[in-house]
Amino acid sequence: MTDVAYAPRATVAQALLELRSISVRFGGVHALKDVSFDLAPGEVVGVIGPNGAGKTTLFDVISGVRPPTDGSISFAGRDVTGAGAVKRSRMGMRRTFQRSQPFGWLSVEDNILVALEAQGRGRFLADLVGLKGRQDAVRREHVAQILDRFGLTATKDVAAGRLPIGTIRMVELARAVIGQPSLLLLDEPTSGLDHTEAEILARAIADVREQDNCTVLLVEHDVPFVMATCDRVVALNLGSVLASGTPTEVRANPAVRDAYFG
Known part of the structure; x- marks a missing residue:
């Protein structure tokens, strides 16, 4: 897809979202293991990883759908580890889902x-x-x-x-943005979209970041979309952070190449 130009944001002292040593266990299975990273205000960050890497579980934990087994979450300077999805939404966190959910x-x-x-x-x-x-x-x-x-x-x-799926994605994005969120979580936003629709979505994300000063965290299987759209990429594998950095750094990381790109 065509690259969308994003200017990297300067690092700030106060992160909007802070994850510290997040772990989630289902019996003896570790869905997430000691996951830690921050999001700065105004960043667009992508999470990639193969199936079973823990991406959806991570989003569930961040949005308040599922509590972590261990670790802590801070949002807008407040500890929200025990807060549910409704409270986090009222604080300025919005989420869309891979499966479209319009009325x-x-x-x-x-x-x-x-x-x-x-x-x-x-x-x-x-x-x-x-x-x-x-x-x-x-x-x-x-x-x-x-x-x-x-x-x-x-x-x-x-x-x-x-409506076709591409238009429905825009409806869901508009519905999330009208609430003026400070953090927007996009779960597989390009799922079901063709090349042209994905480019339209990329421009919409740029617009949200620039006009609303909104931080965006997205989980996505479309690696070229992530690399073209995000300031920073977090790669997961088997529930752990394998690498984190700019798209260029993550793409060149040998561990990521072995685990994700084959």
């Missing part, structure tokens, strides 16, 4: 309005039952801006369940 019977616009309703910032239920007099003009304008940013204006009245 298929709702329009694109209403899918995005749901995110504002969840924050207590809208009157989505009133809109659904036709109480147009209660619509919030400011809220609608905000949604219109998001629709335009992600190329969704033309499909705003279409039921999400009728």
Whole structure:
């Protein structure tokens, strides 16, 4: 795919996300073993690794879906090791999933309005039952801006369940971004996308980072996409961090080449 230019961000004293010695055990199986790394504000970081490396488990732990067996997690300067997914979301962490999860019977616009309703910032239920007099003009304008940013204006009245996967990915990204997250977790965002759709997604991620000053952490099997899109790459293998560094450094690492590239 075509490279997307990203300027590396300067290292800052206060990391947005800090993982320290994270381990997850399922009986005698170590899904994650002593995983540690930081994310600086404004970074785009990719996590790669073969099947069974622990990528999904890592995302579950970061987002609060699963507690770690050992270790600690700090987000925005606060220890969130014991916090659930809802609390982390309210603190500014958002996640998309490999399996698309739109409200298929709702329009694109209403899918995005749901995110504002969840924050207590809208009157989505009133809109659904036709109480147009209660619509919030400011809220609608905000949604219109998001629709335009992600190329969704033309499909705003279409039921999400009728859309192709590439457009659904944009809907889910827009739905996450409208909540103004400080950390966006993207789980296999290119899954099901063709080359052109993946390039559109890469530009959207660049836009989110630049316009919203949002840190992005993504798990992805498409290694060329990761290498072109990310400032930094973390390679996992058998639940452990095999390497971490710039795309060039990770690509050249002999251990990564043996474990991942064969």
